[in-house]
Structures are given as structure tokens and as C-alpha cells.
Amino acid sequence: MKQKGPPMIAKIIEFCARNKFAVFLLMALAIIWGLWALKHTPLDALPDLSDTxxxxxxxxxxxxxxxxxxxxxxxxxxxxxxxxxxxxxxxxxxxxxxxxxxxxxxxxxxx
Structure with a gap:
């Protein structure tokens, strides 16, 4: 099966190069979301792995x-x-x- 046009990764790179502000905005949102998740996700240092x-x-x-x-x-x-x-x-x-x-x-x- 022959592919028509440039490969998908080339299209993604081209889109990101043309829309730098959108890429910056998405990255900022991803970082903010990651920091929020880091703060609000409960962690247990020693989880209980034993049987009840x-x-x-x-x-x-x-x-x-x-x-x-x-x-x-x-x-x-x-x-x-x-x-x-x-x-x-x-x-x-x-x-x-x-x-x-x-x-x-x-x-x-x-x-």
C-alpha cells in the first residue's frame, strides 16, 4: 500500500512549526494540569498489600x-x-x- 503525500509525523511537525502559540498554550496547559494532578493525587508511601x-x-x-x-x-x-x-x-x-x-x-x- 502506497502512501499519498507526506507521512503523518511530517504533518504534525509542520503544524507545530506554523502554530507556535497553540503549541505553547497546549504545553502550558499540560504543565498546569500535571502540577494540579501532582498536588491533588493521594499517595501512600507504604500501601497495604496484605490480605484482609x-x-x-x-x-x-x-x-x-x-x-x-x-x-x-x-x-x-x-x-x-x-x-x-x-x-x-x-x-x-x-x-x-x-x-x-x-x-x-x-x-x-x-x-
Missing amino acids: QVIIYTEWTGRSPDLVEDQITYPIASTLLAAPKVQAVRGFSYLGSSFIYVIFEEGTDIY
């Missing part, structure tokens, strides 16, 4: 991890699986204590 989660800590002093798992961790974790917008539930049992991590879907307001 709740951590439940339980303590049953002096009990074995198996007993803590059977009596505390498993019942709480299995009940929380039915909560709305729950993505995952993870439970960890230790000597006399346990942690249950409940991870929710993105954008869930846990409050």
Missing part, C-alpha cells in the same frame, strides 16, 4: 497441642469457614495456645 485477615489467638495454659487442636482450634476454624466472604481459614496449635488466621476476599470490610 483476622487473627484469633487462644490460650489454654499447660495443655498439649493435640488437646488444644481438638478442643479449641478445630471447632473455631470449622465454624469460621461458614462466615461470609471467607477465602481461607488456617489454624496452628502449640503447647497451651493456638492461632487461627481467617483470610477474607479482597475488599471485604471486616469492621
